[in-house]
Amino acid sequence: MITFDQEDIAFANEVFSFARQHLGSNLRRKVASELRPDKAESVAWQKALWKRGWGAPAWPTQYGGCGWSLKRQYIFKRELGRAFAPDPSPFGLQMIGPVVYTFGSPEQKEQYLPSILSADTWWCQGFSEPNSGSDLASLTTQARVDGDTYVISGQKIWTSLAHWADKMFCLARTERSLKPQAGISMLVLDMHAPGVTVRPIITIDGHHHLNEVFLDNVRVPKANLIGEPGKGWTYAKFLLGNERIGIANIPRLRRRMDALRQLGAIEFGGGRPADDVSIRRAISEFEVDLVSLEQAELRALARGEENSSGIADASILKVQATELLQRGDALLARMLGARSAIMPSSESRVTSDEGAMLWGIMPALLHGRASTIYGGSNEIQRNIIASGILDANG
């Protein structure tokens, strides 16, 4: 069981006051209202953390990370969430960074890791294709060898923030004769290279977050192959486990809980939302489920500290957290009634902390529909959980 001592409490206070001191009020309110920080704001915040020595809590110190225990990482994330700090871009820090320091060459570590920490390079994830999402192993993007380069052709889709990215970590087929998983390799490509075309997909929340990426004979030096050829599937599975834990994002759910409580108590003219018993019950149910999710997270953390892992911990947290998020947003919208229909843009300025809470519910609710899809859909996570339990029981 995880317990918190005086040192942990002091650390939590330090993180919270650092965030309060270094986050501008506009960015803080944006996060409070679920509006998306723009690239410059995300980069500036990561730089502030990096300069403080907190650039990568989970990375080993030899690569410039903090080398913190899981407990310390948990406290750090919790306090940043409480202070309305934006989430770090996951693509470099959570996804490709750990793959590079675990499987990459010394040159790749030197080349890629420092600029992930300082946020000077923005990465995107080139896995999904028009006909390969859940069944990712069927992907058809090809990388053929030509001298000392790979030549990549194919199409990626749903590529988050590819229009901001300098580099993509990409899965491509380097061998066709083997079983599908065995012929896939992981390659790094330059998003500004000839043959790369990024086309926007505007989502229902009105944002440009997603893209299609067309790769037309893009030349990539062989030195950009991560690890060994044909091992891309192994690295991708390693990466996706980290991605799912990030998606669970329990600090975001705690903010929802606070918003539900505050909104419930606001007098709207015809009374307070929480005067309605069915709303009070729904808020209580949300809170009970959040507390049980927090306990599940702490149990997973305790197992991680002992170097063991529970059956499909990452998948369980992802499913529970994303479904709770959707419930919370739907409830907030119900409490707000017609006021929830506001569709602010990322450029909108929120002028008060209270206004922040009411502001971005509708785009958050609409974008939140995708949280049970990305990072591996919840149906697929349920398959992973079920097969994990069946395997464990023989």
Ligand SMILES: Cc1cc2nc3c(=O)[nH]c(=O)nc-3n(C[C@H](O)[C@H](O)[C@H](O)COP(=O)(O)OP(=O)(O)OC[C@H]3O[C@@H](n4cnc5c(N)ncnc54)[C@H](O)[C@@H]3O)c2cc1C
């Ligand atoms: C907002 C957003 C951001 C994303 N960002 C990225 C990104 O940056 N990079 C990237 O590579 N990808 C990204 N994705 C893609 C994401 O990983 C895929 O959408 C996801 O893996 C599902 O694949 P699909 O969309 O092809 O759906 P499909 O695989 O076609 O699935 C359709 C439906 O069938 C269900 N289904 C499929 N197979 C099974 C099965 N075996 N058992 C039960 N049910 C099944 C699914 O759960 C789903 O409900 C993003 C997606 C979204 C929505």
